[in-house]
Amino acid sequence: MTVPAPGAAATDPEDEPKDGETVVKAVAVPEMMPLVPPTAPPVQPKEGKIVFTRCELQPPAIALTFDDGPHPDFTPKLLDILKKENIKVTFFLVGRCVNAYPNVVKRMVDEGHEIASHSWSHPLLTSLGDQSLDSQMQRTHDAIIKACGVTPTLYRPPYGATRISQRKFIHDKFGYLAILWDVDPLDWQHPRTSKKVHDRVLEQTRIGSIILCHDIHETTVDAMPTTIADLKARGFQFLTVSQLLDLEKQAPALPNSPKLPPQAIAAMAAAAAPATPAAPPQPVPPPKPAPKPMDTSKPLSLEAPGEIKL
Ligand SMILES: [Zn+2]
Numbered sequence: 001m002t003v004p005a006p007g008a009a010a011t012d013p014e015d016e017p018k019d020g021e022t023v024v025k026a027v028a029v030p031e032m033m034p035l036v037p038p039t040a041p042p043v044q045p046k047e048g049k050i051v052f053t054r055c056e057l058q059p060p061a062i063a064l065t066f067d068d069g070p071h072p073d074f075t076p077k078l079l080d081i082l083k084k085e086n087i088k089v090t091f092f093l094v095g096r097c098v099n100a101y102p103n104v105v106k107r108m109v110d111e112g113h114e115i116a117s118h119s120w121s122h123p124l125l126t127s128l129g130d131q132s133l134d135s136q137m138q139r140t141h142d143a144i145i146k147a148c149g150v151t152p153t154l155y156r157p158p159y160g161a162t163r164i165s166q167r168k169f170i171h172d173k174f175g176y177l178a179i180l181w182d183v184d185p186l187d188w189q190h191p192r193t194s195k196k197v198h199d200r201v202l203e204q205t206r207i208g209s210i211i212l213c214h215d216i217h218e219t220t221v222d223a224m225p226t227t228i229a230d231l232k233a234r235g236f237q238f239l240t241v242s243q244l245l246d247l248e249k250q251a252p253a254l255p256n257s258p259k260l261p262p263q264a265i266a267a268m269a270a271a272a273a274p275a276t277p278a279a280p281p282q283p284v285p286p287p288k289p290a291p292k293p294m295d296t297s298k299p300l301s302l303e304a305p306g307e308i309k310l
Contacts, residue, residue, distance in 0.1 A: 050171045054182040055208035055244045056253040060261035061237045062205055063244040064089040064228075065181065066215040067118055067156060070097055070104035078221045079107055085228045087238035088112045091215070092156040092179070095120035095140030102147035109148040114240035116154035117141060117176065125157045125166055133166055134173070141174060154179050154241055179241050181212035187220040194223035201227050202234075206259040208248070210241065235261035 055063075069075045069091060082089060091108055093115055098105050108115055119125065120139045128136065137155070144152050155176040162170075162178065170176050185200035197220050201211055213220050228238070239247065 049177075050167060051178040051180065052210070052241075052245065053180040054206075054210050055248040057208050057244070057248045058251045058253055058257060059237070059247065060207045060235045061239050061244060061247055062207070062209045062211060062231065063239055063241045064211050064213065065092060065156075065179070065241060066090075066213050066220075067092045068094055068097075068122065069215040070101045070108070071216045072101050072104065074218050074221045075101075075104050075215045076107070077218075078215050078224065079104075079111060079113075081221070081224050081228075082113070083111060085225070085232075087228060088114070088240050088243075089238065090114040090116060090154070090179075090241040092116045092118035092154075093140070093144060094118050094122055095136075095143045098140065098143040098147050105144065105147040109150050114154070114242055115144060115148065115150060116152045116156065116179065116241070117144065117174075118156050119158055122158045124159055124161055126161050126163050130169070133169065137170055137174060137176075153177065156180065177245070179210065181210045182206075183209045183211040185211075185213065185220075187214055187217055187223075192217060192219040194219045194226075197223035198227045198230070202230055205231060205234075205236065207236075207261060208244070208253070208259075210244070233263065235263035 055061075064087070066075075066078065066089060070093060075091075091113060093105065095117070105115060117137060117140045120136045120143075123132075123136065125133055125136070141152065144150065152174075153176060155170060155174070156179050157166075160180050167178050170178070183201060183204040185197045185204075187197045197213070201213075201223075205211060215221060231238075
């Protein structure tokens with residue numbers, strides 16, 4: 001991944017993003033929050049994984065995520081689509097946008113979506129000192145709680161970039177897990193089209209994928225009805241990121257288990273078949289072991305560990 005020169009993308013509002021993320025137009029962020037005292041105890045690494053790019057699990061579940069909002073027009077439009085599709089997603093929110101549009105954040109929570117932190121003003125965190133990092137995360141944490149009463153448990157660093165010491169600091173202070181992604185439709189790139197978003201998401205998504213999208217681009221929001229419908233047709237079920245992480249604990253992937261659900265394998269085989277085959281068609285070997293087909297009309301149960309309803 002190419003990241004902007006330290007400080008460049010964080011402060012120059014005209015900079016084009018370099019790595020798949022959108023730079024929210026930046027303004028100077030005063031450091032008004034309490035600073036980390038110089039005598040703060042050193043961060044101790046905790047046991048367990050604190051960074052995720054995808055999940056390894058058996059059921060064909062995925063998580064759709066949206067960054068950089070809320071946007072006053074496109075996010076409500078997206079929420080309408082998600083309500084119609086009856087799916088829940090995870091929003092990684094920019095703190096100052098939370099402050100600007102708290103009612104949109106409230107609506108996200110009221111409609112069952114997960115909300116998480118994406119920093120206050122979308123800087124490249126690796127360019128920040130400890131005090132600025134603390135301010136970016138604390139202000140966003142407080143703004144989300146103020147807007148909707150929910151305490152976030154996840155964050156996504158802008159551009160996906162953090163130093164290891166910063167991840168440990170954020171995990172220690174806020175208890176956040178860092179959520180990256182394994183599916184990136186590059187929906188910020190020009191020329192933006194909904195078809196590109198749809199095609200790239202469909203091409204990259206596997207069982208356990210975490211899909212990165214941005215609800216500040218209308219083309220991305222407009223891509224969602226067909227994208228969601230086609231992912232459903234392949235047998236995928238949509239969960240929030242926290243639900244996906246829980247499910248990974250309950251139903252981890254078996255060794256050598258296929259990454260694609262049966263419907264996706266069949267769809268890819270059909271798409272690859274020539275219209276007028278000149279040679280005998282090559283059979284597509286079935287995956288071994290094949291995962292159970294999922295009844296997508298029923299929600300996955302996350303209530304009782306070990307009792308996942310498929
Ligand atoms: Zn972002």
